[in-house]
Amino acid sequence: MDKNTLLSISIGDLFLKHPYTKDFFIDHLIPFEGHENYSITKLFEVIDEEVIEDKAINIELFINNILEYIELMSSYFVSEKVVENKVSIFPGTYKDGTPENFEMIEINKGEIISIVGPTGSGKSRLLADIEWAANADTPTKRKVLINGRVLEPHERFSASNKLVAQLSQNMNFVMDLTVEEFLVLHATSRMVEDIDDMVNKIFIKANELAGEGFSKDTPITELSGGQSRALMIADTAILSKSPIILIDEIENAGIDRKKALELLVTEEKIVLMSTHDPILALMGDKRIIINNGGIEKIMDTTPEERNILTELESLDDTMMKMRNKLRYGKKLTFKEDL
Amino acid sequence: MDLITVSGPPSSGKTAVLMKTITNFLDRGIKVGVVKFDCLFTDDDIYFEKLGIPVRKGLSGSLCPDHYFVSNIEEVVQWGIEQKVDLLITESAGLCNRCSPYIKNIKAVCVIDNLSGINTPKKIGPMLKSADIVVITKGDIVSQxxxxxxxxxxxxxxxxAIIMxxxxxxxxxxxxLSTLIYDETKNITTLEGEKLRYPMPAALCSYCLGETRIGKDHQMGNVRKINLSGKNG
Structure with missing residues (x-):
């Protein structure tokens, strides 16, 4: 829509054509009620000078911004962006400036990569390089290509098409909403068409992942750690547009970690997971080892390690069973429990 | 010298973000100076000093902090030029959510945090609405x-705005962020004659002049009364 059209059509017609513009008027505190048959130009002629000052309305800024907003929102509807299905990382340097010793790391959609290394070794910097699609312009000098190409500046800054979604250990819900209200809000902000269907889908998945079920009218701030994480993962997997998910540990309580990762993979996400836990580390297809700020090596999970993982999982299972027995006032015995 | 103005609600993380950003500038050999504006108290200048950069602070005391800001910005710019910095950063708190100290043609950064509530963007006026870059902080502790x-x-x-x-x-x-806010080709020598992006709220009432007593008899000048009879006060 060009500026002249915007200024001359009636506000009512504008709302019909681009329904989201109504919220834009409301958010900018523009008093349009009762003037829907006016054009924007006429509206600003009739609004009292004092009201304009009171509501801190900047007419020129408002008009430019609404044009920008319409363009932005239209771009959402035109096409879902081409799905990213490959991330390639080219070497940079360690903290001390020595070059990293690998040729290239390629990560495809549906793949899980674990990132291991001591605390402070540079895991966060690697995740940041990917998030920013580094082009030899970050402290590590690494280069990250998405689908084989360098991202344009506007793609790097785009707030709505963010490449990366993040799930970290100390994340909490802070909104005062129930599970259902929260999911509706998120789905609405993502312009989902069938909101009820989407909300149900996520709700059911989250309950499958959570050790203990929860209802739709539970306030999100009252969910347990495991339930919160389950809801966050289900929501991110299904509703987040970002093709790459960065995970910083998934704690070993109240959530089925294997199912959670499977969900992310079936939703065709690229999963990078930084962890200290051997079970999570071995769930990856590959693992990246980081030390002194640099990528030391990339290893495939061997068949033998996969067998070890099975053992570890059964140990983990034993622990879980004991935990549950203790929680319900039962005694543990060598014979039954080990 | 390039100049940027940074503002945002109290405790949104302005200083923490700037400290990390300035460290990146220093690593690249870019000389940075900071002037911190606040109302009653700040010891952020001590934090900035730890980075070994020139710092000044201005406390507005009994004056409106944003009015104080704009009354002093030209002097601040001249100070920055004297200090021979490549980039001068001013930091100020948007105390009433209505004001913004942004100047036309000078890069404006607004810092807000994820914890401040879903309706906050709507409540913040020109400080958020006319910023060039919006930095959102505390993303590590809320859900995706x-x-x-x-x-x-x-x-x-x-x-x-570019939202980061x-x-x-x-x-x-x-x-x-550091790659976005500094423009080495910019050479600001004075702000004389430049304009604010948006007028600051007008206020000149008896309380501006130090009145402490309450009641109609003591109120003069630009006074407005709340409407308690209808719902939309």
Whole structure:
């Protein structure tokens, strides 16, 4: 829509054509009620000078911004962006400036990569390089290509098409909403068409992942750690547009970690997971080892390690069973429990 | 010398974000100076000093902090030039959410945090709506979904701005921010004759002049009464 059209059509017609513009008027505190048959130009002629000052309305800024907003929102509807299905990382340097010793790391959609290394070794910097699609312009000098190409500046800054979604250990819900209200809000902000269907889908998945079920009218701030994480993962997997998910540990309580990762993979996400836990580390297809700020090596999970993982999982299972027995006032015995 | 103005609600993380960003500038050999504006108290200058950069602070005391800012900005610019910095950063708190100290043609950065509530973007006036770059902080402690929703809310009040997530604690995103805010080709020598992006609220009433007594008899000048009879006070 060009500026002249915007200024001359009636506000009512504008709302019909681009329904989201109504919220834009409301958010900018523009008093349009009762003037829907006016054009924007006429509206600003009739609004009292004092009201304009009171509501801190900047007419020129408002008009430019609404044009920008319409363009932005239209771009959402035109096409879902081409799905990213490959991330390639080219070497940079360690903290001390020595070059990293690998040729290239390629990560495809549906793949899980674990990132291991001591605390402070540079895991966060690697995740940041990917998030920013580094082009030899970050402290590590690494280069990250998405689908084989360098991202344009506007793609790097785009707030709505963010490449990366993040799930970290100390994340909490802070909104005062129930599970259902929260999911509706998120789905609405993502312009989902069938909101009820989407909300149900996520709700059911989250309950499958959570050790203990929860209802739709539970306030999100009252969910347990495991339930919160389950809801966050289900929501991110299904509703987040970002093709790459960065995970910083998934704690070993109240959530089925294997199912959670499977969900992310079936939703065709690229999963990078930084962890200290051997079970999570071995769930990856590959693992990246980081030390002194640099990528030391990339290893495939061997068949033998996969067998070890099975053992570890059964140990983990034993622990879980004991935990549950203790929680319900039962005694543990060598014979039954080990 | 380039100049940027940074503002944002109290405790949104302005200083933490700036500290991490300035460290990135210093690593690249860019000389930075900071002037911190506040109302009653700040010891942020001590933090900035630890980075070994020239710092000044200005406390507005009994004056409106944003009026104080704009009354002093030219002197601040001259100070920056004397200090021979490449980039001068002013930091100020938007105390009433209505004001903004942004100047036309000078890069404006607004810092807000994810914890401040979903309707906050709507409540903040020109400080958020006319910023060039919006930095959102504290993203590490809220869920991905809330971050996305919050970003959308910010975008809906300021669709033009570049919206960035920066973690003030570990500095994630600070390097990236540093590449966006500094323009080495800019050579500001004075702000004489430049204009604010938006007028500051007008107020000249008896309380501006030090009146402490309450009641109609003591009120003069620009006074407005709350409307308690209807719902939309």
């Amino acid at each position: 979904a809330e971050r996305e929703v919050y970003t959308m809310k910010v975008q809906s009040v300021n669709p033009k 997530h920066v973690n003030g604690l570990n500095g994630q995103g600070a390097f990236e």
